[in-house]
Amino acid sequence: MADIGRHKLQVKPLESTASLKTAAYVALKRAIAEMDIYDQSQEVRLDERQLCDALGVSRTPIREALALLEQEGFVRSQPRRGIFIVRKTRAEIIETIVVWAALEGMAARMAAERASDEAIRDIAATFDDIPPESLNERLDEYSDANVRFHQAIIRASGCTLIGELVENIVVHMRGVRKVAMRHDGRAEQSLAEHREIIQALQNRDGDRAEKLVREHNLGLARHVEEHCDDLD
Amino acid sequence: MADIGRHKLQVKPLESTASLKTAAYVALKRAIAEMDIYDQSQEVRLDERQLCDALGVSRTPIREALALLEQEGFVRSQPRRGIFIVRKTRAEIIETIVVWAALEGMAARMAAERASDEAIRDIAATFDDIPPESLNERLDEYSDANVRFHQAIIRASGCTLIGELVENIVVHMRGVRKVAMRHDGRAEQSLAEHREIIQALQNRDGDRAEKLVREHNLGLARHVEEHCDDLD
């Protein structure tokens, strides 16, 4: 049946249309992640019916997607007021970073104790392309390497659950990090700390790797606490 | 209008009718939490319409509640098969405990470093009612104290986000802990470890408190890994 005469059956790529719900979910999440919320002056309000028109679907899948996003903390629905993109308060941001530090610290410990030498090498290689002297001219590039570095540690830990949890946190913190990295000297200090972390991982020193990663992230929390009075 | 003649306006208790969605959500979550999933031999299937009849609402709020529960990992929806209560595999349980250890360890560190003496006293007082000699006769009572102890640490940390995250984990782990605690000697060892944790908190030794709490929870993970081959 799959082969009649010379004609091969061309299997269509299937389009992988998971469902309108998930399609709406990823579309909205992308939109929220890409918009720098903390640059906006006032709260962003989402209109259900407007989104329906924009995405060409009915309210049901939109509402399901919004419910998911609300539980993940990206939007907040006020009964008869509307649905708003949440801007975390400074206190909430700090708590989020604390959780992040705890999870990534644990991941670093596990990576030091259990990851393959190969995985450790991958982590160390993340910054090979970035010469330290041209750091401040290539902040975007460094920022990407930064993200890859942290992802590599979590991957090396072998704990996929930590990966899932941190993924959402990173999306939340995107805007915050971007602001923080521009402040003076943070990029250099960040790079130096990364070097230490790599050292600890190569030495298979779980205690030290955990401590360094934790302090590295808590440093961001402290930075936000001191320098970001404008938030909220 | 609120006071006509002798008649005072009787303000109704308001019924706290949040919404059918959330009502269905808490009802289902309660039901899931109370049923010991790991004792059941086969998977538990949920029927949407049946739930509609049982709760007396339409499919919409039920579906919204189920969507939330699915994202929290309590149920899993298979396209045309039905909705099943998830039984985590052993690997998933261990990953969950690892995350738990990371979060609660961080909470212990923060409690040691920043909590009031009052809060520390509250933590220490959790086990005052439990005489160590009658431990095994009063396992249920001890189990409750156990939960309060861990909650108290997190409360003392002042990080509400950790509290929210751990809350869900605890619900997931309810059944697992119940099984583990019955194994020989775990209750005694657990109590001894709690004493050490209290010591560290009173000494304001964040490093040690974190380490002890982490190891305490990872001990449960190791226990599950070794002794619970029956789970999946």
Place this chain on the structure above:
DNA sequence: ATTTCAAATACCGTATACCAAATACTTTTC
């Protein structure tokens, strides 16, 4: 008796209609 195919049924995803509540605007009265 077993296997295969078709029809029917069950169920999920989606759309839509309806309702209640809240806000905004207009009208009326003082």
Place this chain on the structure above:
DNA sequence: GAAAAGTATTTGGTATACGGTATTTGAAAT
């Protein structure tokens, strides 16, 4: 003219209807 009340519009919550697909069951043929 201002304030209050009522009405209208907006919007989210809930119910329900519809369509498509998968699963199951029954019948027929080998």
